[in-house]
Amino acid sequence: MDSEIRLRKAQMNEKELIWNILQQAIERRRLDGSTQWQQGYPNLGTVESDISKGFGYVMTVDDEIAVYVALILNDEPAYSTIEGAWLSNGEFVVVHRIAIDEKFAGKGMVKILFDHIEDFTRSHGIQSIKVDTNFDNMAMLKILKAKGYSYCGEVFLAGGMRKAFEKIII
Template identity: 80%
Template sequence: MNSAEIKLRKAEIEDREIIWEMIQQSIERRRQDGSTQWQNGYPNINTVESDIAKGFGYILTVDGEPAVYSALILNDEPAYSTIEGAWLSNGEFVVVHRVAIDEKFAGQGLVKKLFDHIEEFTKSHGIQSVKVDTNHDNIAMLKILESKGYSYCGEVVLAGGIRKAFEKIII
């Protein structure tokens, strides 16, 4: 993995099936882990198509092969305007949603690499911070956020559920 070329690129409509496959694998992993996240029909293929159409979809590739999917949204998450708690900042931010990994790449630290690339992307666009939320029972993501230095800010309500919200100041 160390010698592999890892890049973040925008998702194209041709990537729709591979992204949807990654998300379906993640939905199943959440279910097997006993998590309630993503168990109610969201995200779905329409979510993927919408992400791509709006330019939100990004793919982390390993030697050109899609490995991790994420939606990166600038400054726009209405659910984040109401937080039980407090954000670290109120400047511009990148929202990270819908992180999903292809299972053949699981367990290789690629989601951490994804966050490195997202932080680079954020910095290169002159954006102040990264905001992200996850379910209280998504232990894998909670551990990643902790290891990457994200601060727990409180709770937000998203997709009908209460989510733990995190932020990291980048610049």
């Protein structure tokens, strides 16, 4: 695959396209029988907020948006309370709201995304990446394991308990 893959900040004029990708992901979670993202979150307002705060990122394949993700530096209040223990107390990147365009599904895009997030984290001199997912999001649990993330415990987020993971980058 000689495609050019890039991770860059999302632009406000891309919010409808991103929301469309998120809606596909919400539906995929529902069809998988997951409770994650089934209560009206995330929504278009979430996307607008992410982009305006500089958290919204897209991974493009030949300039076409394939994946949306929110990358937040050092700020996830829910992570200050964990049933368990984080690996580190240093600076971290929080990964939220990963959504992949149906057209790019099943092509290993999320694994590539995590490689890009690790590069992003390293280039900013940040110690680790923290991420949480629903206990029934099997696809994400498999990817986190494959990418070497350590299970740290559970956090309470968006109305439910989530499995929390961390990977030390530097």
